[in-house]
Amino acid sequence: MSVREPIRIRRGGADDIPAVLGLFDGAVAWLVSEGRTGQWGEKPWSTNPNAVAMVEKYVTTGSPWIAEINGEVAGTLTLTDAPGSYVAAADEPERYVHLLAADRRFAGRGVGAALLTHAVAETRRQGVSLLRVDCYAGGDRKLVAYYESNGFTATESFTGPDGSWPGQVLARHL
Numbered sequence: 001m002s003v004r005e006p007i008r009i010r011r012g013g014a015d016d017i018p019a020v021l022g023l024f025d026g027a028v029a030w031l032v033s034e035g036r037t038g039q040w041g042e043k044p045w046s047t048n049p050n051a052v053a054m055v056e057k058y059v060t061t062g063s064p065w066i067a068e069i070n071g072e073v074a075g076t077l078t079l080t081d082a083p084g085s086y087v088a089a090a091d092e093p094e095r096y097v098h099l100l101a102a103d104r105r106f107a108g109r110g111v112g113a114a115l116l117t118h119a120v121a122e123t124r125r126q127g128v129s130l131l132r133v134d135c136y137a138g139g140d141r142k143l144v145a146y147y148e149s150n151g152f153t154a155t156e157s158f159t160g161p162d163g164s165w166p167g168q169v170l171a172r173h174l
Contacts, residue, residue: 005070007114012064012076019066019073020055021046023101030104038165039136039143058098065118067102067111075102075111079119087134087158087169095123097133116150120174129174134158137168144168 012020025044032042045051058064058078067075077100082089084098097119102111123131133152135143144154152170160167 004109007074007109007111008068009114009118010066010068012059012066012078014056014060016064016066016073016076017056017059020059020064020076020099020101021052023073023076023103024051024055024099026103027101036139038138055099062098063122064099065115065122067115069106069109069111073103074106074109075115076100077115077119079122083132083134083169086160086167090130090132090171092130093128094130094132095119095126095128097131100133112146113150116147120151120172124174131172131174132169134167134169136160137166141168144170 024040025046028040028042028044031037031039045055058080062078062080064076064078066073078098079095080098081093081095083096097116100112100115102115120131123129132155133147135147137144137157147170148154152172155169155171158167158169159165
């Protein structure tokens with residue numbers, strides 16, 4: 001039996017933007033290979049000026065976190081004080097999860113769950129009791145089920161930022 005290296009979560013920053021874009025490029029490539037293009041299409045995020053601008057905005061104005069395994073970037077998540085413009089803000093203080101992605105090389109290692117657990121701890125540390133996230137809700141709703149398996153409850157549905165896909169907001173009261 002081999003010993004697995006632990007997941008280490010560190011504060012991210014602007015220097016991590018290329019790595020974050022790389023994680024999303026990998027996620028798009030995997031989704032395409034699975035025939036699941038409804039969420040993010042078929043082109044790498046790093047070639048999409050809107051996606052690059054969104055990553056730059058959230059990473060530089062939010063609280064980005066980077067998961068590493070054995071010194072390699074394995075995943076990312078950014079926390080902010082509010083959702084994107086396509087979702088109504090909560091009527092209480094909240095922290096909002098943006099840009100959650102994990103490298104498929106580390107599939108099954110719990111990278112996403114570790115980042116979400118860190119987001120819960122960080123939200124509590126800040127004295128906030130509401131953590132929300134939104135995601136693609138099309139197809140088989142696997143992504144919605146993933147967040148539910150990590151303690152979130154589906155709340156309101158919405159239409160994606162570009163108006164072309166079904167979305168779901170999920171909340172976790174701490």
